[in-house]
Amino acid sequence: MPSGSGDTAPTTLPRHMLTGRQLCCPGPSVPGYSTPPTEGERHRRTEWQTVVLSGSLRAWLQYTSYRRRKAQKNRVADRHAQDTMVWKAFCTWKNKASDLRRLQKIVEIWQGVMSENQQLERLARQVQDHIRLNNTAQCFQVWVWRARQLQQVARYHQHVTIKKHFQAWLNVARQQADRRAKCQAFQ
Numbered sequence: 001m002p003s004g005s006g007d008t009a010p011t012t013l014p015r016h017m018l019t020g021r022q023l024c025c026p027g028p029s030v031p032g033y034s035t036p037p038t039e040g041e042r043h044r045r046t047e048w049q050t051v052v053l054s055g056s057l058r059a060w061l062q063y064t065s066y067r068r069r070k071a072q073k074n075r076v077a078d079r080h081a082q083d084t085m086v087w088k089a090f091c092t093w094k095n096k097a098s099d100l101r102r103l104q105k106i107v108e109i110w111q112g113v114m115s116e117n118q119q120l121e122r123l124a125r126q127v128q129d130h131i132r133l134n135n136t137a138q139c140f141q142v143w144v145w146r147a148r149q150l151q152q153v154a155r156y157h158q159h160v161t162i163k164k165h166f167q168a169w170l171n172v173a174r175q176q177a178d179r180r181a182k183c184q185a186f187q
Contacts, residue, residue: 067168078157085153089146093139100135104128 037045107128 074161081153081157082150085146085150089143089150092146093143096135096139096142100132100139103131103135107131 107124
């Protein structure tokens with residue numbers, strides 16, 4: 001295969017694949033004989049290598065920049081999702097707790113009005129205890145449910161992120177293998 005450095009062209013190559021130097025000055029037909037490259041050929045080769053290297057470097061820099069931006073966006077999205085879920089769970093728990101305090105105040109007022117009757121006071125305490133236990137249990141059930149939901153979301157997100165990263169790595173590995181195979185086939 002001609003390399004553009006003035007190698008003697010084998011007779012099996014078609015004429016259109018030979019360089020100008022090989023056409024006009026093929027040199028002796030001794031195997032392995034080559035003339036030193038001219039200054040212009042060295043300059044063209046250096047220029048071509050510079051173009052290829054700068055293009056590869058530019059592509060690599062663009063890819064790394066894209067991956068950094070994507071990772072930053074994923075971190076922001078993860079923080080936002082987690083903050084949103086925790087805040088919603090906390091607000092639900094806070095609302096239930098404030099409802100419980102209002103009910104307790106109502107029961108206390110009612111107890112003050114009915115204090116002359118011991119039986120009614122005992123019944124009010126029972127109602128208050130029942131409400132407190134139910135509301136507290138409900139608040140903690142909601143809290144536990146939200147916490148489990150957050151854990152599931154985190155596990156799912158981690159699974160999806162790992163899968164995406166593995167796919168990206170696999171694609172890059174395949175592309176590199178294809179490039180290596182093409183380079184070897186080219187040589």
